[in-house]
Amino acid sequence: MADITTSHYIVLSALIFAVGLFGVVTRKNTVIILMSLELMLNGTNLAFVAFSRHWGNLQGQVFTFFVIAVAAAEAAVALAIIIALNRVRKGVTLDEATELKG
Amino acid sequence: MEGLGIQLAFYSFAAVTIGSALLATMAKKIVNSAFALMATFFGVAGIYGVLGSDFMAVTQIVVYVGGILILLCFGMLLTDRVPDEFRVRSPRRYVGASIAATLTFVGLAWAISGTAWARLPHITDGSAEALPTTALIGNALLTDYLLPFEFASIVLLVVLVGAARVARGGTR
């Protein structure tokens, strides 16, 4: 086995990102789409932390920290919207949410 | 010996992460997706630990597993079930998504492999004994990144008020 270098971590993060993208495109249930979106965010966070280690500074980690905080906020708002959508339409498939007016 | 342990940890955490991520996106039941996602978040936290970024590992577990996943489970319970079974999707969309995801990954991997990592500025010994990062991050947050730090509280306030109002129905 070769030594673990930065590119190993970046390849892993690209892989997580691609899996998340796959989920976002294929799934229909909005909650699962949101889960896949969180996966993509995790992939990018991993790249940030890997580069932070690569350069030996903290910027990547601080940025990841803010990304995680904003991801929590984003999930909270998105789920509130999904719940509001569920009140208008039965079921939360994204195909039905084609109008802006509830 | 040290290097071997790191390699073992990296590959096992990577296997857990990718495997459960695939399961999360393809699971038939949404509950299984949520559980697989929990394993993914733990796996990514483990990778952060391998990277020597202790605070990020704890943050990952506290916010993602303890917060966002709980929120997603509540969203799951508060919405009606939809017949979203992965296997009954139209195969054309499935194939197209596979191609898109694979192309994304191949493109990124091509760019990564084409980069001369050794020539970029970097710390020489990657697997050196990493220091605890919490104090360093705290220092950075309160001095260099003070404005984002204070703005984060405003963002959280707006999210709390807005999301509560939207979830309640937007009338009260």
Add this chain to the structure above:
Amino acid sequence: MQQDFLTILMFMLFGAAFVVLNMVAIGRLLRSKTKYTAQKSATYECGEPTFGGAFIRFDIRFYVICLVFVIFDVEVLFLFPWAVVLKPLGWLAFIEAFVFVAVLAVGLAYVWRKGDVDWIPLHGHQAPGARLSEMDAVAAPSSAVTAPSSNPAPVTAAADG
């Protein structure tokens, strides 16, 4: 420091193995053999007969409580690194974090004011007005005594069905 993580990992693996071994292996060996019946595989719900499916729509108030939890979860996470460096940075850091917490306290005050954190166990859905009147009855039972005689206390108590 990676060694510390190894220790944590060992603890977690041991915990997982403990649970799995007890549930799957040792339990199978120790428990008495009984016949498998449909009643045995039924869902256990505090001994009550179950009704309905597990996938019912929950009350929306659960979500708002969960939302408050997540927001303050993130807040605590911001305060961890602050707490570590509070001593060397001194009063300035204290004021900075105080502003941070004060802004979020506004959010808590909002959900409190809107009644999202009041949790009165109800038997069903009720209008907000009915909720308020019941809250008054719970908070100040003496008000039932001083209530006008045209609206006696037993009626108030029965009105919450």
